[in-house]
Amino acid sequence: MRPVRYSVAASLDGYIAGPRGEFDWIPNDPSVDFASLFAKVDTVLLGRRSYELVRQQGGSPWAAGTRVYVFSGTLRPEEHPGVTIVRDDVGSLVASLRSEAGDGEIWLFGGGSLFRSLLAEGQVDAVEITVVPVLLGGGVPLVQPGAPRTVLALTGTRTYPSGMVSLSYTTKRPNA
DSSP states (O other), X not given: OOOEEEEEEEETTSEEEOTTSOOTTSOOOTTSOHHHHHHTEEEEEEEHHHHHHHHHTTSOOSXXXXXXXXXXXXXXXXXXXXXXXXXXXXXXXXXXXXXXXXXXXXXXXXXXXXXXXXXXXXXXXXXXXXXXXXXXXXXXXXXXXXXXXXXXXXXXXXXXXXXXXXXXXXXXXXXX
């Protein structure tokens, strides 16, 4: 089964974006190897706000051929060529993607609400949080309220020169 991983930067007080959706507090640390991170990914899942943020930044950071699914009840598919707009049945679609042949990873890119939904559906395998040494005092939380209690197992850590610390976990399935 292809893994789904939620990989995101978060402030020390648990926010993935500031009060106005800003992310200027995330340092550009040249020791972060984005090329190897993206090389494993063949499918990306985004909520509407994360997708709009990527578009504002001038395009997609993913390799050509990467499939991009945007979960939104408001975006019109005909206005967003090159991505698949998904309106409902999030868990079933992601389960279908996970069961496809191949070894590419599925990256849940940002979106605390989408993360909460997929966590509730049992469709998240790994949680990778890069903790940024900043306190925002408010903003978009790492996990939206209503997420199920989920036990995680630490699989790795890494400290960066900027002071960021990456924590990698796998989700532990009940009765597993």
